[in-house]
Amino acid sequence: MSDQTVVVARHRTFSFSRLFAITTNTLTELTRLKVFYVLLVFALVLIGSSIFMAQFSFQQEFQILKDVSLGAMSIFTSLLAIVAAARLIPQDVEDRTIYTILAKPVPRLEYLLGKIAGVLLLLAISTLVMSAVFLFVLYAREQSVIQMTLRQMSGAPREQVDDALRAIRSSALNIDLFPGIIIIYLKASLLAALTLFVSTFATTNIFTIVVMAFIYFIGHLQATAREYWLHEHSSGWITRVFLAIVALLFPDLQAFNLVDDIVAGAAISIALFLKTAVLGIFYTAIYTLLAAFVFYGKEL
Amino acid sequence: MIRLVLVLLTLFAFGAIKLPVEQVIFAQHRQENLRGVEFNLDLREKLGQLGFIAALSGFRAIVADGLFIQAHVAWERTEWGRVLLLFRQITTLQPRAILFWDMAAWHMAWNASVAAMNDRTQPRLALRVKAQREYFALGKDFLERGIKNNPDRPHLYETLATVYKEKYKDHEHASALFAEASALPGAQSFDRRFSAYELSYCEGREREAYDRLRQLYNEGEKERLPTLITRLKFLENKLGIPQDQRIPDRAP
Numbered sequence: 001m002s003d004q005t006v007v008v009a010r011h012r013t014f015s016f017s018r019l020f021a022i023t024t025n026t027l028t029e030l031t032r033l034k035v036f037y038v039l040l041v042f043a044l045v046l047i048g049s050s051i052f053m054a055q056f057s058f059q060q061e062f063q064i065l066k067d068v069s070l071g072a073m074s075i076f077t078s079l080l081a082i083v084a085a086a087r088l089i090p091q092d093v094e095d096r097t098i099y100t101i102l103a104k105p106v107p108r109l110e111y112l113l114g115k116i117a118g119v120l121l122l123l124a125i126s127t128l129v130m131s132a133v134f135l136f137v138l139y140a141r142e143q144s145v146i147q148m149t150l151r152q153m154s155g156a157p158r159e160q161v162d163d164a165l166r167a168i169r170s171s172a173l174n175i176d177l178f179p180g181i182i183i184i185y186l187k188a189s190l191l192a193a194l195t196l197f198v199s200t201f202a203t204t205n206i207f208t209i210v211v212m213a214f215i216y217f218i219g220h221l222q223a224t225a226r227e228y229w230l231h232e233h234s235s236g237w238i239t240r241v242f243l244a245i246v247a248l249l250f251p252d253l254q255a256f257n258l259v260d261d262i263v264a265g266a267a268i269s270i271a272l273f274l275k276t277a278v279l280g281i282f283y284t285a286i287y288t289l290l291a292a293f294v295f296y297g298k299e300l
Numbered sequence: 301m302i303r304l305v306l307v308l309l310t311l312f313a314f315g316a317i318k319l320p321v322e323q324v325i326f327a328q329h330r331q332e333n334l335r336g337v338e339f340n341l342d343l344r345e346k347l348g349q350l351g352f353i354a355a356l357s358g359f360r361a362i363v364a365d366g367l368f369i370q371a372h373v374a375w376e377r378t379e380w381g382r383v384l385l386l387f388r389q390i391t392t393l394q395p396r397a398i399l400f401w402d403m404a405a406w407h408m409a410w411n412a413s414v415a416a417m418n419d420r421t422q423p424r425l426a427l428r429v430k431a432q433r434e435y436f437a438l439g440k441d442f443l444e445r446g447i448k449n450n451p452d453r454p455h456l457y458e459t460l461a462t463v464y465k466e467k468y469k470d471h472e473h474a475s476a477l478f479a480e481a482s483a484l485p486g487a488q489s490f491d492r493r494f495s496a497y498e499l500s501y502c503e504g505r506e507r508e509a510y511d512r513l514r515q516l517y518n519e520g521e522k523e524r525l526p527t528l529i530t531r532l533k534f535l536e537n538k539l540g541i542p543q544d545q546r547i548p549d550r551a552p
Contacts, residue, residue, distance in 0.1 A: 059399055060399065067365045071361055255322060256358075258334070275328070290310060297303040
């Protein structure tokens, strides 16, 4: 009896070690699905496009390389987020592991947080690896262009050579690319949390993925709907109600599309980056909490 | 059921909280010249269905690159109409990429205009000249719209100045544009010099040009380039500057 009392006293309502165990387990499960093969495809896309672009000038080549890399990074992380998060709960229900876990004194919130943390960790690893591959290819191309320029300008005055090298370096690696990559990760995190929320009331994986595909498109149009709703008062009430629903229920995914402009050479202010990052974290947190709320009422 | 209603209410409440934040971010995007693309029927017509959907999904940079590669192929085949059409689509999708405005203007004002002038299928010179001037105007139009979308970046001002200088022989406009470029951050060191050179060709503005060239000359050896000295000497003669105020002749 006294032993039982000790066990009860030791059990905490929230434990980081339990959370960590669920997170690592989720990450291991996802890794076993060979999701990292996506990274191989990414590397092939990058290397393939960089070979193909040899016929362009270095400015064009760097611009396209950055566009393709960051675009591919955005596609892969978004897809990974949706597909990985969509299968978390249904797969555990199918494998019956969810019953084993929840039969133990593990709160549902902890279970969900562990699951989403596993996906976020997977996304972080993927983003880091893709960024490393991208930066390596960009650096290699930059060095090759610099060597070629130095050979071609061997007899030119020092000032002209310096100008040429400055032009090459400024069109290759841009410090603004890093906030852009972080925003790509935050967008993927938001999508993962939203997918988890949808999956808590969805009956199948397919349903979750299809709903998320719709949300993805509508999310990119949300800003247009919101602006029209807030500033255009001449439309009928049905239209206005519809626009209000879109503006209020869906996330503004265009706010996270900064890389297009960053690659084009636009500088992103720290204030804008921080506001976007906070919005992304806020969305992720709210959707995760909502998922937990629905999950608590779910009959298993 | 109660849970579902509560979830919906929470989503609406969250929506009401996030709305002002999204509005602030949207306003800041506009202020920083981001999100320059309006998704409307005009863009849909220009891009076609697939391109429009891809652009809507947040992949407009990749769509623009795909079109740019198509434009490159069209240029190799000297299909100028297609080059023009594609660059209109590209610059609509990526208005912040100065490379695309620059390339579009170069293809129109330099490549297509020369091709129009050398068009053997058109025997009438007047029509060839007319076509050539139309391509100059198209190149100029791309650069003007590029500047409107990127008012803070000097490169397009420099290119437009070059169009005025080389294609229209309009030195006054060229000088003004080089001067505008020189006032922007990241401007090339030659912008100030080129502005003064161009001004030295303008009838009636010789004194102003002389003052500016002389000011550059006084800044030291770095600015004393052969063209600057030639233009300065030309103006000294034209304005009748006293011998003791003239710059010395260079040692042979």
